[in-house]
Amino acid sequence: SPAITQAVLSHGLLIGMTTLQVTTSLGTPKSVNTTVTANHMNEQWVYGPGFYVYFDNGIVTSYQLSH
16 A cells, blocks of 8 residues: 555554565564464564554554553
């Protein structure tokens, strides 16, 4: 979508982005925590203290920015 393209170009983050789009936009996370269930793979990407991106099957579902 145009909004996601703009977010990637401006190094931003939007719900619905793929792992490739987030890596292109923000770079590689410092660490990744993975939970696998029968039907899903959930990941928490850690970019730094208080900055987390959450994925469900490779799509951003939420993120956390703490100050």
